Structure formats: structure tokens, C-alpha cells
């Protein structure tokens with residue numbers, strides 16, 4: 001059977017099972033409406049906190065998953081926080097980022113011990129840094145989007161992943177975060193990859209014991225700016 | 227994988243005598259079961275979310291053709307290709323062709339139950355393409371040549387000693403004197419070995435937990451990040467997904483994700499949830515150049531609108547098996563195919579036929595815990611009963627059972643006879659177990675008493691006690 005015939009036969013099978021004709025107008029209209037203006041379903045109460053409450057929930061959730069969360073008053077404080085974190089954990093002081101504006105606006109040269117490389121993630125990268133577009137405090141989840149600003153490989157190849165997020169971008173629910181992405185990318189459109197990240201990589205496949213750093217980063221350091 | 231479900235009884239007996247397996251299975255209670263209970267308690271909306279998730283899936287299934295068409299058109303718009311597969315054969319053929327066209331020599335795989343269902347690894351290996359499982363649990367069973375024993379924790383049956391022995395056996399180029407006596411050391415070794423596999427792979431294959439019609443995105447959830455390295459490094463990414471994975475919108479996906487991890491591992495959410503939409507875009511420094519989705523039917527359409535329709539809501543969380551006393555006693559391998567536990571007992575006969583899998587719907591005590599915890603509110607015991615009825619109607623039930631049932635029915639329709647017989651039975655059993663209050667073995671019921679004791683009845687039936695009470699008052 002050709003590809004088109006297989007497609008036809010699966011779809012016809014479904015229509016026959018549902019007792020629906022292909023030209024059924026009401027069904028089509030229902031689907032069109034639901035996709036055109038997506039509506040939120042039940043959103044957990046815990047997602048509707050004020051700014052301070054969101055920040056607290058976000059931090060608590062991430063730390064509960066084994067991530068480290070730091071707070072910077074402004075972009076100027078970031079290099080020192082990064083340098084201290086790397087020093088405390090005996091990590092290399094060079095790291096890789098994409099071309100993100102927020103990352104570029106950080107006065108890295110204030111702290112000469114740090115060296116910033118640019119580009120996509122490489123095998124053997126020790127430390128990388130990305131910027132999250134949004135976060136949902138609900139579960140302590142960062143939303144990272146693919147592209148030259150923040151290449152996806154930076155999220156998964158290194159041993160230590162650092163993520164910068166503006167405090168204002170920490171929202172309550174997943175619904176809030178998707179609405180931000182809809183504003184940036186348009187209706188019914190997403191970037192190639194959206195990574196929701198809620199902690200360092202982990203596995204419990206051996207002995208039902210949790211071990212950090214299965215395939216992705218062993219450490220996740222989140223820096224909230226503002 | 228060739229089904230071995232016919233041998234359920236022998237498999238189960240062997241499993242009950244397998245001490246390491248029994249130890250591993252006991253761990254489920256303190257891990258998955260306790261953690262799910264905690265996660266549920268800390269989200270007051272949990273049960274209402276279950277109702278909504280169920281409604282979302284029912285709505286999607288009622289419009290499945292249309293949502294799949296929408297999903298397909300968004301994938302194509304994003305530069306991807308969709309391949310429809312009516313059968314496992316179609317899917318294998320499509321995947322092999324994509325791999326051949328890409329000149330692939332090695333393929334990395336994220337965990338995919340549909341991949342297990344169509345036995346894609348064997349198919350690729352037979353064509354000379356190396357398939358590497360990258361989920362740690364899947365890797366552990368792949369090197370042993372075993373099927374998964376749990377849908378979210380495929381190697382749950384293995385002990386650490388077994389893993390250590392396998393690693394020493396397979397990772398021959400590493401120093402034999404290395405120390406491997408903690409889970410962390412074993413994980414680190416697997417990480418290093420598999421990293422090379424990720425970097426060398428030409429094609430990455432992942433499954434999908436959800437297909438979003440709104441955006442043409444497929445979603446995977448992992449804790450390890452293996453699914454991401456599988457899809458962001460190779461030149462070609464193939465998603466293999468069955469048709470019932472569709473949902474309308476991102477919001478609908480949110481609802482299902484809110485109950486998925488909580489029901490599965492008891493986490494608030496999985497560490498990584500990844501939405502993939504088409505191949506690399508202009509200006510993207512990384513990501514696959516080709517993006518394919520293989521949409522598999524393989525018997526789902528036949529379930530749609532029929533007696534087993536409800537099963538199409540399953541989101542493969544594994545809660546039903548974690549809470550199942552039968553699964554907890556015999557583990558996943560006894561079920562003999564890809565899907566174990568209560569969900570497998572319903573799904574396997576639908577996918578490979580009741581002749582092959584007729585024992586599975588009988589592997590239940592009908593305690594109802596599976597239905598009570600199923601996030602999608604699937605009436606699993608009812609569906610198992612449907613299979614039992616079909617089997618009975620087809621005459622597949624052994625003569626001994628049929629006669630037994632007929633005798634029982636004869637008595638049950640005659641209350642005086644039924645009461646007399648149960649009264650006799652209760653007093654006999656009471657005498658039998660008088661000394662300990664428990665019965666260790668019973669003639670003709672050795673299969674039952676070998677692995678558990680029967681509490682001895684107190685000598686009177688409920689009906690007799692009731693009557694005595696009535697008289698007294």
C-alpha cells in the first residue's frame with residue numbers, strides 16, 4: 001500500500017468506528033473552535049500566588065528536586081554569583097552560552113576569572129549557561145526555547161547547567177508560560193524545541209535509588225535576576 | 227518480541243520462587259505507591275484533574291480523525307513528515323526506510339513502549355543497523371536480551387549485583403579492578419559508555435507521550451535527559467507514536483501532564499518535558515535536519531467505540547501495576563509480552579489476540595485497586611471481565627472451569643442449597659484450621675495455598691450469623 005492509501009485507510013477506519021462521515025460539519029466546527037481559541041482547564045490553586053509567593057514556590061520546588069537557586073539583585077551581581085558557585089563546587093571557570101541578549105548584557109568582564117565561550121553545546125563541555133523565557137512556579141519548571149540565543153545542546157551535554165531567568169518571567173502556571181510563548185512565536189506555533197526543565201538529570205533505574213546525573217547535567221544552578 | 231503470554235501460569239510460578247525478583251517487587255510499595263499517595267495528597271485538585279483528563283481524552287477520541295489531520299498538517303507546516311502505519315509491519319518498514327535513506331549505521335533510542343510493541347530494535351539489527359537503548363533501565367534489559375518488566379521502570383526486576391555482573395561482562399574495555407558497588411558508580415559508567423553512543427548516532431528514535439494538534443508538537447517526559455540527547459544530536463529524528471496519543475491543545479496537555487508524573491513516580495513533574503515541533507529551523511545551531519513521525523494504529527481503531535474503548539485513554543503511567551497485588555507478586559515478565567499488569571491484561575489481548583493472551587485477564591483478584599488509582603479512570607476490572615466473558619463464549623475456558631462455574635451457578639440459583647453448602651464448607655474449613663486460625667494447605671487447592679495462608683473461617687457463615695442476630699433481637 002502506498003503512503004497515501006495507508007493514511008486513508010487509518011482515517012477511514014477511525015471514521016467508521018466513530019460512525020462519523022468525513023463531511024460532518026458540527027464535528028469539524030467543534031475541533032476548529034477548540035484549536036483556534038484554546039481554553040484553560042482546571043488550574044491548581046497553588047499557581048495563583050503573588051510575585052513573592054511565586055518566587056518562593058518556584059525556589060522551593062526546584063530545590064526539592066536537587067537544583068540550587070540563587071538570587072541576583074541585578075545583572076551586575078550575576079558574574080560574582082557564578083564565580084562563587086563554580087569555586088565552591090570546584091568547577092572549571094569557563095562556560096559556554098548562546099547569543100541571548102540578557103546573557104550578553106551581563107558585565108562578565110567585571111570578574112576576570114570567568115571566561116565565556118559562545119556557540120552550541122559540545123561533547124566535553126563542563127559548564128554551560130542558558131536563559132529561560134519563562135517559568136511556572138507551580139512545579140518549579142523552567143521553559144527554555146531552542147535557537148541561536150539558547151541552543152538546546154547547552155541544556156543537555158554539560159555536567160553543570162546554569163540557567164538565568166528574570167524574576168518577572170516567573171509565572172504561576174504552565175498556562176501562563178504558554179501564553180508568553182504564544183505572544184513571542186504566534187498562535188499555533190512553537191519553536192523547534194521547548195524544554196521544560198525542573199531539576200538536574202536523575203535516574204532511579206538501579207536499585208530504585210535516586211542518582212543525579214544520569215545523562216543530562218548532574219547539577220542545575222538557577223539564577224533569578226531582579 | 228514473540229509473546230509468551232500463553233505460559234502465564236508457569237511464568238508466574240517461577241516468578242514467585244525468584245527471591246531477587248521478590249525483593250525488587252517489595253520495593254514498589256515504599257517507592258512508587260507511597261510517593262503517589264504523597265503527591266496526590268499535596269495537590270487538592272488531583273481527583274478533579276483526573277475527571278478533566280478523562281473528558282479531554284474522550285473528546286479527542288470522538289474527533290480523533292480530525293485531530294490527527296490537524297496534527298499532521300502542523301507537522302508538515304513545520305517541515306516534518308508523517309508516515310501512517312496501520313500495522314506493526316508498516317511502522318517497522320517506514321522506520322527502516324528512513325534509516326536506510328539516511329545511511330544510518332547506528333541509532334539511539336529513547337524509551338518507547340510503542341517501540342517495544344513493534345520490536346523495532348530486532349528489526350533494525352536484522353538489517354545491520356545498531357540500535358542502542360539510552361534510557362538506563364532499557365539499556366540494562368537490552369544488554370541482557372530481556373523485555374521490560376514494567377512500563378515506566380523497565381528493569382525494576384534487576385538487583386544491583388546483576389547489573390554489576392552485566393556491566394563487567396559487557397564493558398570489557400574498562401579496567402576489571404574498578405569498583406562498582408554503589409548505584410552512583412554504575413550510573414556513571416553507563417553515562418560514559420552511552421555518551422559515545424549518543425555522539426555517534428545517525429538517527430534518534432523517541433516515543434511520544436502526547437501529540438498536540440494545536441501546534442504539531444510531540445511531547446516526551448524523562449528524568450534522565452536521554453530522550454533529549456537522542457533527539458538533539460543525530461541528523462534525523464524519528465518519533466514513533468500510536469494514534470491515541472493525540473490531544474487538542476497545549477492546555478489539554480497540561481492537564482494530562484499534571485496527573486501523569488504524580489501517578490507514575492509520585493513526582494510533581496518529570497525532570498524534563500520536551501515539546502518537539504519539526505526539524506531544525508533556519509538559524510538553529512543544533513537539532514535534527516530531518517523530522518519524521520510514524521503514526522501507528524496496530525489495533526487501536528478496532529478498540530475505538532467498542533467494548534475496550536476506555537483503554538484508549540491510557541497514558542501509560544504504570545499506577546495500575548504498582549498497586550496490583552498480582553503484579554506485585556509475579557512481576558512483569560510473567561505476563562509474557564510488552565504490557566504487564568492490569569493495563570496489559572486488557573490491552574495485550576486487544577493487540578495480539580485473546581488466543582495468545584487469554585490467561586492475562588484472569589490474572590486478577592478483582593480487588594479494584596487498579597481502577598481506584600488509574601488517573602484516566604479506566605474501569606480495568608470491568609474490561610478484564612469482558613475478556614473473560616468473550617473467552618468463555620468462545621469456549622476457550624478449560625472444561626474443568628466451565629463445570630465448576632456451572633455447578634456454582636446451579637447452587638447459587640437455589641438459596642437453600644447454597645446456604646447448606648457454604649455452611650458445610652465453613653464449618654469444615656474451621657475445623658481444618660482450628661489450631662492456628664490459618665490454613666497452610668488444602669487438598670486440591672495447592673496452587674492457592676503454596677504462596678499464602680487462608681484465614682480459617684470461624685465456623686459460621688455470614689447468613690447464619692445474621693439469622694442468629696435477627697432472632698436474638
Ligand code: SF4
Pocket residue numbers: 539540541542543544545546547568569596599600601602603604606
Ligand atoms: S491503565 Fe490507567 S493506571 Fe494503568 S497505565 Fe494506563 S493510565 Fe496508568
